[in-house]
Each structure stands twice: as structure tokens, then as C-alpha cells.
Amino acid sequence: MKANPCNSILGWLLFLYSLSPCLSYNRLPYFLNYYFDQYILIYENASVGSSITKLWARDPDNDTLVFGVVGEEASKYFAVESETGVVWLRQTLDREEISELQVEFSVSDKQSVIKGIVNIQVGDVNDNPPVFHNQPYSVRIPENTPTGTPIFIVNATDRDQGTGGSVLYSFQPPSRFFSIDGARGVVTVQRPLDYETTRAYQLQVNGTDQDKDHPLSTLANLAITITDIQDMDPIFVNLPYSTNIYENSPPVSSSFLYISSIVVDIWKCMLDEDHFD
Numbered sequence: 001m002k003a004n005p006c007n008s009i010l011g012w013l014l015f016l017y018s019l020s021p022c023l024s025y026n027r028l029p030y031f032l033n034y035y036f037d038q039y040i041l042i043y044e045n046a047s048v049g050s051s052i053t054k055l056w057a058r059d060p061d062n063d064t065l066v067f068g069v070v071g072e073e074a075s076k077y078f079a080v081e082s083e084t085g086v087v088w089l090r091q092t093l094d095r096e097e098i099s100e101l102q103v104e105f106s107v108s109d110k111q112s113v114i115k116g117i118v119n120i121q122v123g124d125v126n127d128n129p130p131v132f133h134n135q136p137y138s139v140r141i142p143e144n145t146p147t148g149t150p151i152f153i154v155n156a157t158d159r160d161q162g163t164g165g166s167v168l169y170s171f172q173p174p175s176r177f178f179s180i181d182g183a184r185g186v187v188t189v190q191r192p193l194d195y196e197t198t199r200a201y202q203l204q205v206n207g208t209d210q211d212k213d214h215p216l217s218t219l220a221n222l223a224i225t226i227t228d229i230q231d232m233d234p235i236f237v238n239l240p241y242s243t244n245i246y247e248n249s250p251p252v253s254s255s256f257l258y259i260s261s262i263v264v265d266i267w268k269c270m271l272d273e274d275h276f277d
């Protein structure tokens with residue numbers, strides 16, 4: 001008897017169908033956390049050992065689930081408690097070094113492993129003080145530099161974001177002779193200078209960031225040297241002297257007449273000590 005080919009195919013299908021409860025095809029687990037489609041924000045001051053989040057997943061077959069983190073790099077930063085899905089921080093974060101991480105988490109129903117990538121954004125905390133560049137700061141200016149003249153620019157930067165990264169300058173303590181522009185760091189002569197009175201100023205610049213809770217600051221020295229300008233008339237010492245000196249006295253070949261003219265600027269130069277503001 002010739003077999004009906006249609007019957008035999010139907011027979012096979014029925015046979016396979018009868019087996020299906022034994023094959024019990026596995027349905028896959030899946031993550032429920034919203035951030036698999038978005039990101040998690042973790043502040044850079046999060047302490048090591050603190051829990052960051054808890055992974056949630058569902059398995060249509062109600063299988064027991066096992067959670068994990070994938071890859072060596074991610075495992076340096078995060079540990080996952082396999083039964084609960086709680087994620088722990090293992091290493092300090094530093095936004096100024098790494099501001100974003102792609103971390104792959106896994107969930108397994110012990111037959112299949114499902115992986116999902118989470119974008120982790122590292123949030124900024126004001127943890128860097130300003131840093132002054134191109135130190136040491138020193139400048140020489142002539143004593144006749146007019147008031148209002150910019151003579152120097154200090155420059156500090158701060159790696160933090162926002163107000164915590166914006167630097168404000170001031171002299172500490174304030175100077176009577178020089179002012180500094182808070183935002184730009186431009187140092188300007190504030191009143192007339194006089195080499196004969198003060199030849200050098202040692203000023204301290206305070207660069208502070210503007211974080212409203214915990215501002216951080218750094219100090220830098222600025223040395224200003226005043227240089228001499230011949231600004232005084234020569235003064236003759238041993239006055240009076242006269243041109244008729246030879247008429248009043250016998251001509252003395254053995255004695256010397258000194259008419260000393262000493263420029264006061266030089267004279268003071270030898271007597272004064274350095275003076276600091």
C-alpha cells in the first residue's frame with residue numbers, strides 16, 4: 001500500500017507536538033530598570049562600598065535569576081550581588097578623569113544569559129581647588145607707572161564644572177597700591193608709586209572658586225619690583241659753596257675742596273633697607 005505523503009507530514013507534526021511538554025522551551029528573562037534605555041547619574045563623591053542601584057528583571061517562566069556585571073573594566077568599579085541584583089561601588093569615581101562609563105550587566109535564568117548596557121554618568125562635585133599657571137609671578141615696573149595701568153595678569157583654572165570651576169581673584173590682604181580684577185586676574189596700579197619709599201611689594205593672590213557650599217581656594221605670590229626713575233633734582237651737600245672761595249682764602253695747593261654732589265636717589269639707595277608693603 002502506497003503511503004499518503006500528506007498523512008506522513010501531519011503524523012510528524014503531531015508527533016513533535018506530543019513531545020513539546022518534554023522539550024519545555026525556555027523563555028528569556030529581561031531587565032525592568034528604566035535606565036537601560038537612559039542613564040544612571042552617580043556623583044563622583046559616592047563612597048566605595050555604597051550601593052548604587054538594584055537590578056530588576058522578570059522571567060516569564062519564574063526561573064530563579066542570577067545577576068552579574070560583565071567585563072574586567074566594569075568589574076573594577078562595580079560589584080553585583082548575584083541573587084538580589086544590588087550594585088555596589090568598588091572604586092572611587094573621579095569625573096575629572098572619567099565622566100562617563102558604559103557598563104554591561106547580565107541576568108541569567110541558568111539556561112540563557114541576557115546582557116544590557118547602562119550608561120553611567122559621573123556627576124560633578126566641587127573637589128578641585130584652582131591651580132595657578134606659569135608661576136612664579138614677578139614683574140618690574142618703573143616708579144612713574146601711572147595709576148590705572150595694568151601691569152600683570154595672573155591665571156588660575158579649576159577643573160570642576162559650573163560655579164565650582166569658576167575662579168575669582170583677590171589680594172589677601174588687600175593692597176593699597178594695587179588692585180586685581182576679580183574675574184580676569186588683571187593687576188592694576190592703584191596709586192602713585194615711589195621708589196624712594198617702597199621698592200618692592202610682595203602680594204598674595206587668592207584664587208577661589210565660587211561653589212556656594214564648599215568653595216576651594218589657592219594662594220599665589222606676586223612680587224612687584226619698582227625700578228628707579230631719576231625723579232629728583234641733584235642736591236649738593238656741604239653747602240654753601242661759592243665761586244669766590246679762592247678769593248677769600250689763600251690759595252691752598254695742599255688742601256682739597258670737595259664739592260660733593262650726590263644724587264639723592266643713589267644716596268638713599270645705600271642707606272635704605274628693602275621695604276615690603
Ligand SMILES: *[C@@H]1O[C@H](CO)[C@@H](O)[C@H](O)[C@H]1NC(C)=O
Pocket residue numbers: 043045046047125126213
Ligand atoms: C557629595 O556631594 C554632595 C554635593 O556637594 C553632598 O551633598 C553629599 O553629601 C556628598 N556625599 C558624600 C558621600 O560625601
Ligand SMILES: *[C@@H]1O[C@H](CO)[C@@H](O)[C@H](O)[C@H]1NC(C)=O
Pocket residue numbers: 060061062
Ligand atoms: C509566575 O509567577 C506568577 C506570580 O508569582 C504567576 O502569576 C504566574 O502564573 C507564574 N508563571 C508561570 C509560568 O509559572
Ligand SMILES: *[C@@H]1O[C@H](CO)[C@@H](O)[C@H](O)[C@H]1NC(C)=O
Pocket residue numbers: 133155156157
Ligand atoms: C590660563 O591658562 C590655561 C591653561 O594653561 C589656558 O588654557 C588659558 O587660556 C589661560 N587663560 C588666560 C586668560 O591666559
Ligand SMILES: *[C@@H]1O[C@H](CO)[C@@H](O)[C@H](O)[C@H]1NC(C)=O
Pocket residue numbers: 172206207208215217218219
Ligand atoms: C580666599 O578667599 C575666600 C573668599 O573670600 C576665603 O573664603 C578663603 O578662605 C581664602 N583662601 C585662603 C587660603 O585664605
